[in-house]
Amino acid sequence: MPELPEVETVRRTLNQLVKGKTIESVTVHLPRILQRPAEAELFDAILQGQTIRNVERRGKFLRIVLDSTVLVSHLRMEGRYGVYPAGEPLEKHTHVVFHFTDGTELRYKDVRQFGTMHLFTPGEEFLLPPLHKLGLEPLGEEFTYEAFAAKLRGRTTKIKPFLLNQEHIVGIGNIYVDEALHLAGIHPEREAGSLKKAETERLYQAIITTLSEAVEAGGSSIKSYVNGQGEMGMFQHQLKVYGRKSEACYQCGSVIEKTVVGGRGTHYCAQCQPLKHKRARKD
Template sequence: MPELPEVETVKKTLQALTKGKTIEEVVVSLPRIIQEPPSPALFQAMLKGQTIHDVGRRGKFLRFFLDTHVLVSHLRMEGRYCLAEKTDPIEKHTHVRFSFSDGTELRYKDVRQFGTMHLYPMGEDLHLPPLVKLGPEPLSEDFTLDGFQRALSGRRTNVKALLLNQAFLSGLGNIYVDEALYTASILPERLVETLSMDEIQRLYTSIRTVLANAVKAGGSSVRSYVDGHGEMGMFQLQIKVYGRKGEACHQCGNPIQKIVLAGRGTHFCKTCQR
């Protein structure tokens, strides 16, 4: 599933590809992607004539800013956007097409069919599900060390599970939680209440550093992820533990281990993480 760095990269490419384009027609081939209200038919009607003025991001969600509405899109497991000419053949698993007045189309493809789209009046999307439930943005100025320390206080769970919780901190997923915990030298099984102040500070710094580096690299293409231009991310070349079960740790040389924690495959080095 695309996480914050991948969605941020898609956001930037879609800004370049769609900003200023006016929607002439919308075709929805898989109605369940559109979350009611509105109905898929009304969704199509409401978007006709709307211009895309900008593309933003909140957590793992894309936000298309139109004339009067905001389109909120979640890519889930394998959703992706691409720009095509209207005359180009429609590829398999293309479920939504936004036809523009300049002869191009923004096409949404999703092999797994788990993606979602919500349409809200301008200014309402942040105050309604799913965005209203999201925690702070880890790369924003509002995400401070003091605030992170306060948010951790009284939590009775393991640190991996908490960091995966989008209501606690938005945008982090399995890849970057494993990488941040490794960089902070903290075992994913550690109970939050056992973390020292020094460990909390290391974790805070690691989260921001790992995510910032991943954004610079265009995200991680460990499965099927590509950006709006169809380009792969490159952060997988910098990954230290995720997906490296049995391979040697870059620091100590001992094999990377994998367990299931919080329902997710979890990678770590038992020597370097404590």
């Protein structure tokens, strides 16, 4: 699944490719992608004549801001956007086509067909699903050390599933949680509330550093991810633990281990990330 760095890369690419373009019509080949409204005809009617003013992001969701509508799009496992000349043959698994007045098209392809699209009036999207319960933006001004520490305080949940919970912090998926925890030297099974101040500070900085470096590298192309121009991300070449089971840790030389935490495959170095069993703080 594309995580924050990949979605941010797609956002930046789409702003280069479609910002300022006006939608002439929309063709929907797979109506179940549409969640609000669910009717393809109404979806098309609302978007006709609207110009894309900006492409923004909230967590792992794209927010395509138009004249009087906001399109919230979730790529899920395999969703991707691309811009093509009108008339070019459709590739397999192309489910939604936005026809622009300049003779180009924005096409949404999704092999797994899990992606979703919602339309809202501006501002309404933050009050309703799927954006209404999202947590802190780890690359936003709201993500301060104090706000992060407050989220952790008293939590008995293991730190990895805590960080994966989008109601606490958004956009940090499996890859980047493993990488941030390794950079901070924290075992993925530590209780979130057991972290001492120095550990919390290290993890806070590790999250920002990991995600920022991943964004600059264009994300990670672990499976099929590419940006809106068909380009792969390059951060997978910088991964320290994720996907490196049985390989040597770059930091200490110990063997990278893989286990399951919170139902997710988890990579870590037992030497660099020792497990300390402590109860959550009460302060």
